[in-house]
Amino acid sequence: MNEAMEEMDEKEFKYVFTMGRFDETDEMIKEKKLFMENAILLLKHVGYFRELKIIYLESFDYSLLSERMKEMIIDENEKKEEMNEKIFTDLCECYALLGEDDIFGEVLSTVVPCILKVALNKEESEETRKEVEVALLALSNVRASLFEKELYLNEIKEVIQHHQEYHNLTRLAYQSAWMFLVYRLWDDNSLEEVIVNELHFVREATKELKELTKCVNWKREKEEEDGKVERKEEVVLLRWLQILKNYFCYCELRNEEFSELLGCIVRVYLAAKENHRDVSKECILFARTAEANGNVKIDGISSVGTVDAFLWELHWKTLNNENVYNVLEYLKTISARLREKKGEDEMEEAKRKAIKMEIFEKMEEEGYEDMITSLHEAFRFFIEENIVFIYH
Structure with missing residues (x-):
């Protein structure tokens, strides 16, 4: 079964694991044709x-299976001494791995502490590393749910800090620990100090991206990946890019580590742009999000080469190309910032004008001005927004 799931693409996966299939599983459990313990182990692999x-x-x-699991979690938690801890932990992990909706109430306050116990296991064995990886992956799927810091903060900090010192986690497990913590930011900005200055999220993300960039086969032809499972390193890299977008949407606290991260994102994009379009898309979305939220200093716009790198996308002239759309949005935001004068002193004003001229000359020299104009006419959104680009 595991080998079959490894080979499935997204379409095949959704075709097999339908609501009807989950309902059939629930019926088999109800009629005692399938033991719940076996069903949980199988479904954990699916998740x-x-x-x-x-x-x-x-x-x-x-x-119906989701409802059954929810009721079981509540019922089993009330048993306390009679409860089989291993089966209960598997049940909690399974429920967290499979669900897309937010977990609320009693189920949430039971599931998270239970899974964190597994994540805190520091035994040095391959079996333990795998168990911890699955537990943290399950936690990373607990997204926008509201719950008190007392239920998770000290434990997840301990997991992250222990890895920073001893490197005991797999790459996927470490990324998942961060994903779980950063997703809490949307509701609790008091976590900013811990995430930014105590645990050094940006520094750690930059380091991990650099390492992952060395591991991915960037020259792999697109045909080779059709119908195949993505390499694990590439998946972890994609997950870092996705959580970084979330981080810059909800975190206002910044430090000097950000400029190095942006440069790293540009290098990932340049490696991925031809054969790994899903990765290049996430790089552009990250830069667009960071720029829109004012996370890039004026001189950082040109110093890390984002504009030079992303202009390459404009050669893809198909109107359904999402990357072209996002690059145009990115340029729109930069254009607006370079036209602004927010109480600048003479030095800042001169710097802004110099960068504006540098980007303008680059576009003119490479012939991008006409290309942007034609794309500007093609995308109705940009016509409605009446965008004025840098060269206007």
Whole structure:
């Protein structure tokens, strides 16, 4: 079964794991044709591969099986001494791995502490590393749910800090720990100090991206990946890029580590742009998000070469190309910033004008001005927004 799931692409995965299939499983459990323990182990694998493939699978949330698991978590938690801890932990991980909807109330306050116990296991064995990886992957799927810091903060800090000192986690496990913590930012900005200055999220993300960039086969032809499972390193890299976007949407606290991260993103984009379009898309979205939220200093716009790098996308002239759209949005934001004068002193004003001229000359020299104009006419959104680019 694991080998079959490894080979499935997104379309095949969704075709197999439908709401009807989950309901059939629930019926088999109800009629005692399938032991719950066996069903949980199988479904944990389904959830694990769903997360590895970054597939949105909402069919589980609306199934009878989801309701059964929810009730079991509450019932088993009330038993306390009678409860089989291993089966209960598997149940909690399974529920977190498969669900797309936010977890609320009693289920949330039971599931998170239970899975964190597994994540805190520091035994040095391959089996433990795998168990911790699955636990943290399950936690990373607990997204926008509201719950108190007392339920998770000290434990997840301990997981991250222990890895920073001893490097005991797999790359996927470490990324997942960060994903779980950063997703809490949307509701609690008091976490900013811990994430930015105590745990050094940006520094750690930059380091991990640099390492992952060395591991991915960037020259792999597109045909070779059709119908195949993505390499694990590439999935982890994609997940870092996705959580970085989230981080810059909700975190206002900045430090000097950001400029190095932006430069690293540009290098990832340049490596990925031809054969790994999903990665290049995430790089552009990250830069667009960071720029829109004012995370890039004026002199950083040109120093790390984002504009030079992303202009390459404009050669892809198909109107359904999402990257072209996002590059145009990125240029729109930069254009607006370079036209602004927010109480600048003479030095800042001169710097802004110099960067504006540098970008303008680059566009003119490479012939991008006409290209942008033609694309500007083609995208109705940009006509409606009445965008004025840098060279206007």
